[in-house]
Amino acid sequence: MDVAELTKRNIMATNTPGILDDTTADAIFGLMLSTARRIPELNQFVKDGKWNISLQPDQYGVDVHHKTLGIIGMGNIGSAIAKRANLGFGMNILYHNRSRNKQAEEAYQAIYCDLDELLEQSDFVCLMVPATKETEKLMGERQFKKMKNTAIFINGSRGKNVDEDALYDALQNKDILAAGIDVFTEEPTNPKNPLLSLKNIVTLPHIGSSTTECEYNMSKLAADNLKSGLKGEKPPSIINPEIFGN
Ligand SMILES: NC(=O)C1=CN([C@@H]2O[C@H](COP(=O)(O)OP(=O)(O)OC[C@H]3O[C@@H](n4cnc5c(N)ncnc54)[C@H](OP(=O)(O)O)[C@@H]3O)[C@@H](O)[C@H]2O)C=CC1
Numbered sequence: 001m002d003v004a005e006l007t008k009r010n011i012m013a014t015n016t017p018g019i020l021d022d023t024t025a026d027a028i029f030g031l032m033l034s035t036a037r038r039i040p041e042l043n044q045f046v047k048d049g050k051w052n053i054s055l056q057p058d059q060y061g062v063d064v065h066h067k068t069l070g071i072i073g074m075g076n077i078g079s080a081i082a083k084r085a086n087l088g089f090g091m092n093i094l095y096h097n098r099s100r101n102k103q104a105e106e107a108y109q110a111i112y113c114d115l116d117e118l119l120e121q122s123d124f125v126c127l128m129v130p131a132t133k134e135t136e137k138l139m140g141e142r143q144f145k146k147m148k149n150t151a152i153f154i155n156g157s158r159g160k161n162v163d164e165d166a167l168y169d170a171l172q173n174k175d176i177l178a179a180g181i182d183v184f185t186e187e188p189t190n191p192k193n194p195l196l197s198l199k200n201i202v203t204l205p206h207i208g209s210s211t212t213e214c215e216y217n218m219s220k221l222a223a224d225n226l227k228s229g230l231k232g233e234k235p236p237s238i239i240n241p242e243i244f245g246n
């Protein structure tokens with residue numbers, strides 16, 4: 001939304017913050033586990049009736065626990081991912097924002113890094129920044145080349161934040177081990193998207209907040225916002241409260 005323009009025209013803008021943080025973090029952490037342990041691929045292997053000898057080394061996944069997770073965008077959802085990773089899986093947390101997140105540093109021993117340092121040191125890189133002019137194609141050829149070739153890239157943010165051609169090349173050339181993505185540049189993605197032809201990527205149809213409970217809670221808050229707005233009252237989660245004056 002162009003909030004500045006809405007404010008100029010005295011139009012209320014609302015959203016549903018907070019409600020989806022844990023639900024989205026569950027989905028993105030699940031994507032990370034699925035990619036590292038190759039769960040969708042091995043699920044298919046069993047269902048296709050191919051499990052007739054013991055698993056071969058070329059089917060092994062990689063560990064998640066005690067590895068280093070780099071979170072680009074340590075905000076609400078990034079912090080919920082860091083909580084799961086650090087307190088649940090004993091992972092070391094690196095993060096990059098434009099500003100420091102002292103709360104995450106204290107609660108999850110997260111270490112602030114510049115972007116290149118994070119990319120070079122992380123076993124998992126998880127992108128959780130908003131889509132802005134500044135973050136468009138934040139992950140491109142140069143950034144994928146900085147990552148370890150044993151590392152896994154996860155995008156739980158917005159498709160536009162990644163150069164999909166560069167991601168394809170990085171996966172195809174084995175510059176990185178694998179990727180898990182919940183979001184695409186164009187959604188729904190074209191079934192001919194070259195990324196879908198690769199074995200070392202796990203894809204989801206933007207399911208971050210898609211649980212029965214979370215969708216209900218978001219709808220309810222959206223309805224509460226609308227009801228207040230229609231009565232001329234300040235909605236519970238208004239983005240531009242300045243239109244009500246101080
Ligand atoms: N997959 C899904 O279903 C969902 C995806 N999302 C996506 O996740 C995004 C993050 O959500 P949420 O955690 O709630 O947002 P927050 O605003 O809480 O966090 C965003 C973080 O990104 C950082 N950031 C912003 N711009 C930059 C930049 N240019 N460079 C580095 N860091 C930056 C911010 O820190 P600082 O300002 O200090 O830079 C902040 O820590 C959403 O914008 C949305 O696109 C959200 C919900 C569900």
Ligand SMILES: O=CC(=O)O
Pocket residue numbers: 020208209
């Ligand atoms: O990506 C989903 C959202 O709610 O934002």
